[in-house]
Each structure stands twice: as C-alpha cells, then as structure tokens.
Amino acid sequence: MDVIxxxxxxxxxxxxxxLSKEDHNITLVDTDETKLQPALAxxxxxxxxxxxxxxxxxxxxGIKNTGLLIAVTDMDEINMISCIMAKKANPKCQTIARIRxxxxxPERNYFKQAFGMSMIIxxxxxxxxxxxxxxxxxxxxxxxSFARGRLDLLRIVITETSVxxxxxxxxxxxxxxxxxxxxIVVHNGEIIIPNGMSMLSAGDSIxxxxxxxxxxTFYNTVCDTASLKVIKNVMICGGGVTAHYLAxxxxxxxxxxxxxxxxRERCEQLSAELPKADIINADATNHDVLLENGLENMDAFVAxxxxxxxxxxLSLYASKAAPRxxxxxxxxxxxxxxxxxxxxxxxxxxxxRITAEAILQFVRAMQNSKGSNVEALYELxxxxxxxxEFSIRENSKVLNTPLQTLKLKKNLLVCAIVRGRRIITPxxxxxxxxxxxxxxxxxxxxxxxxxxxxxx
Amino acid sequence: xxxxxxxxxxxxxxxxxxxxxxxxxLVGVIFRxxxxxxxxxxxxxVCIVVAALFIFIQRHDPTKRGFYGKEGFVATALSWFILxxxxxxxxxxxxxxxxxxxxLFESTSGYTTTGASVIPDLSVISLPTIFFRSFTHWIGGMGxxxxxxxxxxxxxxxxxxxxxxxxxxxxxxxxxPKLQRTAMISYGLYIALTVLEFVLxxxxxDMPVFENICHTMGTAGTGGFSVTNSGxxxxxxxxxxxxxxxxxxxxxxxxxxxxxxxxxxxxxxxxEEIRWYVGIFLGAVLMIFLxxxxxxxDARENLLGIFYSCAxxxxxxxxxxxxxxxxxxxxxxxxxxxxxVGGCAGSTGGGFKVSRIMLMLKQVGKEVRQQIHPNQVYSIxxxxxxxxxDVLKSCNIVFISYVMILIASCLLVSLxxxxxxxxxxxxxxxxxxxxxxxxxxxxxxxxxxxxxHSKLVMVLxxxxxxxxxxxxxxxxxxxxWKK
Numbered sequence: 021m022d023v024i025x026x027x028x029x030x031x032x033x034x035x036x037x038x039l040s041k042e043d044h045n046i047t048l049v050d051t052d053e054t055k056l057q058p059a060l061a062x063x064x065x066x067x068x069x070x071x072x073x074x075x076x077x078x079x080x081x082g083i084k085n086t087g088l089l090i091a092v093t094d095m096d097e098i099n100m101i102s103c104i105m106a107k108k109a110n111p112k113c114q115t116i117a118r119i120r121x122x123x124x125x126p127e128r129n130y131f132k133q134a135f136g137m138s139m140i141i142x143x144x145x146x147x148x149x150x151x152x153x154x155x156x157x158x159x160x161x162x163x164x165s166f167a168r169g170r171l172d173l174l175r176i177v178i179t180e181t182s183v184x185x186x187x188x189x190x191x192x193x194x195x196x197x198x199x200x201x202x203x204i205v206v207h208n209g210e211i212i213i214p215n216g217m218s219m220l221s222a223g224d225s226i227x228x229x230x231x232x233x234x235x236x237t238f239y240n241t242v243c244d245t246a247s248l249k250v251i252k253n254v255m256i257c258g259g260g261v262t263a264h265y266l267a268x269x270x271x272x273x274x275x276x277x278x279x280x281x282x283x284r285e286r287c288e289q290l291s292a293e294l295p296k297a298d299i300i301n302a303d304a305t306n307h308d309v310l311l312e313n314g315l316e317n318m319d320a321f322v323a324x325x326x327x328x329x330x331x332x333x334l335s336l337y338a339s340k341a342a343p344r345x346x347x348x349x350x351x352x353x354x355x356x357x358x359x360x361x362x363x364x365x366x367x368x369x370x371x372x373r374i375t376a377e378a379i380l381q382f383v384r385a386m387q388n389s390k391g392s393n394v395e396a397l398y399e400l401x402x403x404x405x406x407x408x409e410f411s412i413r414e415n416s417k418v419l420n421t422p423l424q425t426l427k428l429k430k431n432l433l434v435c436a437i438v439r440g441r442r443i444i445t446p447x448x449x450x451x452x453x454x455x456x457x458x459x460x461x462x463x464x465x466x467x468x469x470x471x472x473x474x475x476x
Numbered sequence: 477x478x479x480x481x482x483x484x485x486x487x488x489x490x491x492x493x494x495x496x497x498x499x500x501x502l503v504g505v506i507f508r509x510x511x512x513x514x515x516x517x518x519x520x521x522v523c524i525v526v527a528a529l530f531i532f533i534q535r536h537d538p539t540k541r542g543f544y545g546k547e548g549f550v551a552t553a554l555s556w557f558i559l560x561x562x563x564x565x566x567x568x569x570x571x572x573x574x575x576x577x578x579x580l581f582e583s584t585s586g587y588t589t590t591g592a593s594v595i596p597d598l599s600v601i602s603l604p605t606i607f608f609r610s611f612t613h614w615i616g617g618m619g620x621x622x623x624x625x626x627x628x629x630x631x632x633x634x635x636x637x638x639x640x641x642x643x644x645x646x647x648x649x650x651x652x653p654k655l656q657r658t659a660m661i662s663y664g665l666y667i668a669l670t671v672l673e674f675v676l677x678x679x680x681x682d683m684p685v686f687e688n689i690c691h692t693m694g695t696a697g698t699g700g701f702s703v704t705n706s707g708x709x710x711x712x713x714x715x716x717x718x719x720x721x722x723x724x725x726x727x728x729x730x731x732x733x734x735x736x737x738x739x740x741x742x743x744x745x746x747x748e749e750i751r752w753y754v755g756i757f758l759g760a761v762l763m764i765f766l767x768x769x770x771x772x773x774d775a776r777e778n779l780l781g782i783f784y785s786c787a788x789x790x791x792x793x794x795x796x797x798x799x800x801x802x803x804x805x806x807x808x809x810x811x812x813x814x815x816x817v818g819g820c821a822g823s824t825g826g827g828f829k830v831s832r833i834m835l836m837l838k839q840v841g842k843e844v845r846q847q848i849h850p851n852q853v854y855s856i857x858x859x860x861x862x863x864x865x866d867v868l869k870s871c872n873i874v875f876i877s878y879v880m881i882l883i884a885s886c887l888l889v890s891l892x893x894x895x896x897x898x899x900x901x902x903x904x905x906x907x908x909x910x911x912x913x914x915x916x917x918x919x920x921x922x923x924x925x926x927x928x929h930s931k932l933v934m935v936l937x938x939x940x941x942x943x944x945x946x947x948x949x950x951x952x953x954x955x956x957w958k959k
Binding site for chain 1: 545655
C-alpha cells in the first residue's frame with residue numbers, strides 16, 4: 021500500500037521505518053529538508069519537501085494512489101488540514117491525525133464524522149491511560165489489554181521470595197487451573213518464548229496472559245504482600261498535558277494526587293481544572309521538596325517532567341527514598357532503551373512508542389479488513405517481541421485442526437483463545453474456530469493474518 | 477568498515493558476471509566457434525561456482541550490520557575494477573587479444589561504455605568476443621549494481637549509497653519510494669528502449685541480426701564498439717538516422733521517460749536539463765553546419781554526418797560515420813566541448829553531465845549578480861525548486877577533481893611523446909567514456925598505439941569517469957581503510 025506520512029519528526033521516522041519494512045511504499049513530507057535527510061539516508065522511502073496541507077504538495081507525494089495518510093507534525097491544526105486536504109484529493113484515502121491539544125478532546129468524534137478521519141491519536145491521553153492501568157495493577161511492570169479488556173498481558177519480575185522462583189512453566193499453569201499462561205521469559209537479558217518445561221528463576225521478568233478477573237488471585241499467590249496494597253496516594257512530577265489527563269482519571273477514582281510543577285501560571289491553570297488534586301508550585305528536582313511533600317508515604321511516583329534525564333534521576337532518587345513506592349517514568353527518546361531498562365526506575369512509558377503502536381495496529385488491520393483482522397498489537401521488550409490479537413472471520417487452513425498437528429513458526433505461542441464468553445488457554449488438542457479471537461506472542465515480527473502463524 | 481558486507485556484494489558481482497559470460501558462450505555455440513565458446517563457458521563456470529560457494533558459506537547476512545555510505549561507495553568502486561579484471565580474462569584466453577593489459581583496457585572500455593578499442597582488425601576476432609564487448613556496454617550503461625539492486629533486496633543499511641555511487645549526475649532521486657522498485661523501473665525503461673531500437677533496426681534488410689543486436693547494445697549503453705571494421709559508416713542511412721535518434725534518447729535523463737509513462741507530460745517537457753540538453757545539441761549542430769558551409773564543404777551533403785557526430789560525441793557513444801578529423805578546427809573545438817559536456821544525469825551517457833554544467837553556469841550568474849547587488853539574496857533553482865548548498869558543493873568538487881585528474885593523466889600519457897591533440901583528446905576520450913578523439917585517435921584510429929602504462933592510466937580514468945570520480949578517490953584514501 022502507498023502511505024504518505026506528513027511530518028518527519030520522531031514518530032514520523034519510526035512509522036516510516038516500521039511500515040517500509042512491512043513492504044509499504046512510504047513517502048515522507050516535511051517542510052524541513054534537514055529532517056528528511058536522515059530518513060532518506062537510512063530508510064527505503066521517498067521524500068517530498070513541502071507543506072503537507074497544500075494540494076500541490078500532496079499531489080507530488082502521489083495522493084491519487086495513496087491508501088493512507090498519517091499526519092504527525094507538531095501542529096494539531098496542520099495535521100487536521102492535511103487530513104482534510106487528502107480526503108478531498110482522494111476520497112478513498114484513509115487518514116490518521118495526531119491531535120494532542122486537550123481542547124480538541126471533546127471534538128474527536130465530530131472530527132471523525134465531519135472530516136472523515138479514520139483515526140485520531142492523542143499521545144498524551146494514550147500515555148495517561150497506560151499509566152493509569154499500571155497504577156491499578158501496581159505490581160505490573162507493563163500491562164497490555166486484549167479482547168476488549170477481558171484479558172491482560174502482564175509483565176512482572178520474579179522476586180527472591182516469590183513462589184514462582186524454581187517452578188516450571190507448566191507447573192505455574194497447573195497451579196492456576198490452566199487459566200494463566202507464561203508467554204515470554206526474559207532470563208539474563210535473553211528473550212525466550214517458553215515451552216512447558218522452561219524453568220523460572222528469581223530475577224527473571226515474565227509476561228503472563230491472564231483473564232482480568234484472575235489478577236487479584238494471581239497476585240495473592242505470586243507477589244509479596246507489600247506490592248499488593250491498593251494505591252491511594254500518587255505523586256506526579258511535572259504538570260504537563262499527560263499529568264492533567266492522568267490526574268483527572270485518578271481523582272475520579274478517589275486517589276489522592278499531588279502534582280509538583282515549577283511554572284506558576286501552569287499551576288494555577290491546573291488547580292482551576294483539577295480542584296481535587298493538590299498542586300504544588302516547586303522545583304521537583306529539589307529532593308527536599310519531594311520529601312517535604314511526603315514522598316516516603318506515597319504509593320506511586322510518576323515522573324512526567326519534560327526532560328528525560330530528569331525523569332530518570334527523579335525515579336532513581338525515589339527508588340532510594342521510598343523503596344516500596346510504585347515507580348513510573350516517562351522517557352521520550354527511544355534510542356537508549358537498552359541502557360534505561362537496566363535502571364531501577366520502574367515502568368517506562370514512551371508516548372511515541374504508544375503512538376506508533378496504535379497506528380501500526382491500524383495499518384495492519386486495514387490491510388486485511390476482509391480476512392482475519394489484527395485487533396490489537398503491542399510491541400514488547402524493546403520491539404523484539406510482538407503480541408497480537410486476531411479475530412478470525414474467514415475460513416483458512418489453520419482452523420479446526422488441533423494445534424499440536426499444525427506446523428507453527430518457531431518462537432511463536434498461541435496464548436489464548438476467546439470463544440464467545442469462554443476464555444481458553446490452549447493445549448495441543450484445542451483448535452481454532454471461525455469467530456474466535458486469538459492472541460499470539462512471537463518474536464517473528466510483522467504477522468498480518470492468522471495464517472501467518474504457520475511455518476513457511 | 478564492514479568488509480564482510482562489501483565482500484558479499486563483490487561476490488554477487490562475480491556471480492552475476494559469470495552469468496553474463498554464459499551469453500557469449502552461447503553465441504560461440506550458435507556460430508560454431510567452439511574454442512571461444514569453451515573459454516567463455518569455463519570462465520563463467522569458475523565465476524558462478526566461486527560465487528555460489530561463498531554465498532553458501534556466508535549464510536549470515538553481513539549487510540544487516542552497519543552498511544553505510546562509505547561501504548556502498550567502496551563496494552561500487554571495487555565492483556567495477558573486478559568486473560573489468562574478470563571480463564578481460566576470456567578475451568585474453570581466447571587469444572583474441574594476446575596481451576592481458578590490452579584485454580583489460582578493452583574490457584574496461586566496454587564496461588565503462590567508453591568504446592575505445594585496442595583491436596586494429598576486427599575481422600580476426602572471434603564472434604563471442606565481439607558480442608561480449610558490446611554486451612558489456614549494455615550492462616555498464618545502466619550499471620551492474622543497480623541490476624543487483626533490482627533483483628536482490630538488501631536487508632539493511634543504506635543501499636541508496638550504491639545507487640548514488642553508480643548513477644551519473646549531481647543528485648539521485650528515487651522515482652518511487654522503494655529502491656528496488658526504482659531500480660526495476662530504470663532497467664525496465666532501459667530494456668524497453670533497447671528492444672524498440674532493435675525492432676526498428678530489423679526493418680533494414682541489409683543489416684545482419686547479430687550486428688543489429690551488438691550495434692543496438694552499443695547505442696543503448698552509449699558505448700561505441702564497432703562490430704565490423706567498416707563500423708557504423710557502412711550501414712544504410714535509415715540505420716544511421718535511427719541510431720542518431722536513439723543515441724539522443726539514451727543520453728537523456730530517464731526520469732523524463734518515467735514522467736512520460738506516468739502521464740505527467742507538463743513536468744516531463746518542463747525538465748530544465750532536457751531543455752538544455754536539446755538546446756546545446758541543436759546549437760552545436762547549427763554552429764558546425766554554418767562553419768562547414770562557409771569553409772567550402774558541402775554542408776547539406778554532410779547534414780546527417782553532423783547530426784550523427786554531435787549526437788555520438790555529446791552522448792559519449794563514440795560511433796562515427798564521417799571522418800570529422802578532416803573538418804576545420806572550429807568544428808573540433810565544438811565537438812570537444814560536446815565531449816566534455818556529456819549526456820544528462822540519470823542517463824547512460826558519460827561526460828561531466830548537462831545538469832552540472834547548468835548548475836555551474838547558474839552559480840557564475842549568481843556570483844555576477846552578487847557583485848552588482850551585494851545584498852541581493854538569490855537562490856539557484858532547477859525545475860522551480862531551490863538547489864541545496866550540498867548539491868552545489870559536490871558539483872564544484874567533482875569539477876575540481878575532474879580537472880586535476882585530467883591534467884595528471886595528460887602528464888602521464890604525454891610520456892609516450894605523441895602530439896598534444898592525440899594526448900589530450902585520447903585522455904578526454906577515455907575519461908569521458910567516449911572512445912574517439914582527434915589526431916591519431918580520431919576516426920579509424922586505434923588506442924593500441926599507447927604504451928602499457930598509458931593504457932593503465934586510461935583504465936583508471938575510464939572507471940573514475942564512469943563512477944564520477946569520488947567513489948574511486950574514496951577507494952584510494954587512507955582514511956577509508958583505517959580501523
């Protein structure tokens with residue numbers, strides 16, 4: 021498919037990289053030639069220098085044959101106009117806009133109807149939702165939802181005292197009535213898609229697919245009592261848009277929120293919009309400020325300042341000052357993933373990755389709207405693993421055959437089948453059927469259809 | 477430096493050359509020249525076996541890990557040397573060219589689409605060699621690595637650097653987003669035009685099909701090796717007209733054709749480079765016509781010869797049908813200027829390229845204006861778009877290195893003690909990939925007069941000229957090879 025990406029910032033670059041590797045023809049549009057140059061040098065894409073809101077520029081980028089336009093410039097309005105122009109030039113073209121200003125939030129549905137946008141992505145809102153999920157399930161390092169929230173993929177670290185240390189994967193499943201399944205094990209930095217015989221040891225981080233209702237039981241068995249308590253007090257450093265969205269949700273859920281922000285005007289704005297939250301006008305990088313505001317008694321600490329390194333240092337400090345506190349750190353830059361993940365700074369939130377993930381999921385689903393749709397897609401472990409949800413709407417040779425007789429790709433695990441209201445943790449005898457929703461975890465990136473689970 | 481990655485590409489080049497060598501072997505079988513066929517087949521087999529062996533051993537794809545601009549340039553430059561070195565082997569082994577340095581000169585001249593020959597008498601040469609010489613023109617015209625890019629996807633790094641190194645012109649733009657598809661489109665257009673010329677030449681009943689094929693491939697790559705001793709002069713006027721038209725077509729920027737087939741006619745005919753190209757050509761024709769007319773030649777009689785010679789020298793093909801050596805000196809200077817200008821960027825022609833001349837003249841114009849109005853801000857534009865400073869800089873750098881290498885080569889070749897015209901035009905003819913000069917290397921002349929060391933200098937010049945200097949300079953710079 022031909023795809024135009026307007027705006028060659030970080031998200032534009034990531035999307036171009038991913039999509040061109042998935043064999044789409046990418047044309048990047050940006051007014052700044054210096055931004056396009058690295059993409060041209062390193063990626064297999066074409067570039068057009070110009071303003072993506074003008075019809076002549078879109079024409080040059082080949083809008084006539086384009087299936088999808090993704091507008092991810094810095095300016096919401098440019099993204100919107102770009103999508104509108106694209107739709108006018110080629111009504112068959114689907115459009116995705118990144119729109120992040122809070123004041124446009126209530127307008128989202130109107131935009132979709134009036135301008136025919138297929139998807140509107142708000143990175144701050146998406147990030148805030150992800151943080152909120154993590155706060156709800158405090159022991160999880162990462163949490164991704166499947167099957168409309170009925171199933172979760174939960175990542176936890178096995179502590180020294182955990183019962184899981186020294187167990188085999190199949191024993192864990194047995195222990196929980198075969199309702200949970202361990203699908204990724206990271207052992208000493210090595211990513212393993214386990215089989216039943218794989219051993220777990222302390223220090224491993226594991227990802228478990230688990231029905232939402234099972235999470236408390238699972239925790240009670242697996243985790244220390246300390247990490248089980250419900251989060252009541254949250255401290256947020258930095259009062260940006262994400263903090264605003266997050267505080268709004270948390271306050272609605274009856275959580276006490278404290279926001280530390282050093283810009284006076286912004287504080288006043290926040291206090292007007294969030295009457296239930298405590299807004300502190302102070303510099304969060306000052307440790308005394310944190311202690312004074314009760315860091316030690318907090319259940320969760322979220323570092324959302326604009327500077328990555330500041331966030332990392334804040335969380336590092338918090339991990340010393342309040343060891344039992346749940347830490348969440350926002351990191352914008354993706355490049356140092358391998359280094360940052362080794363730091364004890366809790367869960368890492370990368371808004372750009374979330375944005376890119378959501379758009380990739382849309383593109384893969386779009387490609388295959390008749391067959392078996394990709395309903396959800398998550399990139400895990402530094403983009404080395406993908407977890408996908410397919411809904412099967414079409415007959416194919418993978419159906420109605422016991423899984424043990426299918427020749428599946430290596431390093432691929434069918435981790436759950438949702439059939440009507442039942443959730444099945446598949447064994448070798450189970451089959452996939454028409455109408456099922458299937459969740460697959462694999463290191464073979466780029467699956468587009470349920471048929472792709474078969475080895476070539 | 478990702479030496480393994482470079483090795484992988486070179487290995488592919490060896491394999492592909494093996495496949496190419498099978499064609500002359502086939503020609504040998506068809507015309508029952510079994511000895512030559514056997515030699516070509518043996519060399520082909522060795523190449524293919526060696527390449528297959530290494531492909532089998534090297535199962536990991538080394539280009540995944542760090543294959544950047546530097547590696548791309550080095551791989552391209554080395555590939556061209558290897559192509560020429562291997563291509564010379566069968567010419568030498570068949571006994572057609574009894575000296576390896578001469579064979580190397582002939583093979584390099586073929587691949588770089590120069591067309592300068594060291595063979596004084598073509599009638600004693602085996603047909604497989606005749607065919608192979610012309611076939612190297614055809615392959616060299618569009619480029620071997622572009623061919624590899626078209627059929628083999630590169631998994632990592634920046635294959636664009638390879639295309640940049642091999643495609644002529646100041647800047648490379650892809651016609652479509654995917655590089656592989658761009659390479660396919662380029663070769664598709666190239667093959668289509670070649671077939672078209674072949675079909676048109678079929679209408680001449682006096683031209684043997686074998687000669688037609690060789691002549692067509694020579695035109696397509698803007699090469700210029702003759703098939704017979706009489707050369708293109710022996711063909712009918714119809715063939716000469718068709719050849720003139722196709723030389724010009726192959727010397728034009730291929731994005732022109734891409735715009736035509738995508739029905740962007742206005743953009744296609746608006747391309748500044750195409751306009752300059754046609755303008756310079758017609759201007760030269762007019763000047764020579766008038767000069768001949770006023771110096772007592774029958775200019776009208778010579779009209780086809782004038783068109784043919786201008787097209788041949790400007791596109792750096794080097795076919796000749798009239799002895800322009802007998803024309804007045806003014807025409808020589810006009811023709812020499814055309815040799816220097818060369819074809820368009822993104823074509824199969826050599827030379828300095830019309831687009832670079834255009835950019836340099838515009839820079840001169842800008843500088844003059846700036847002297848008159850020192851504060852005026854004035855940006856250089858091509859096709860209504862501003863040209864970035866990088867492109868201008870690299871254009872100027874290519875010009876400087878071009879002139880310096882030209883002078884150095886002339887110095888080295890002048891040791892052979894020929895007259896100035898022969899020395900200078902001989903170097904220019906090889907450096908700009910034309911294959912025909914003035915003096916002793918004019919029409920009917922032969923490059924075997926030069927000594928072996930001059931020939932080696934010219935071999936370097938031909939490759940440097942074909943790859944537009946920088947990749948070759950990079951190859952010889954110590955910093956490239958530092959760890």
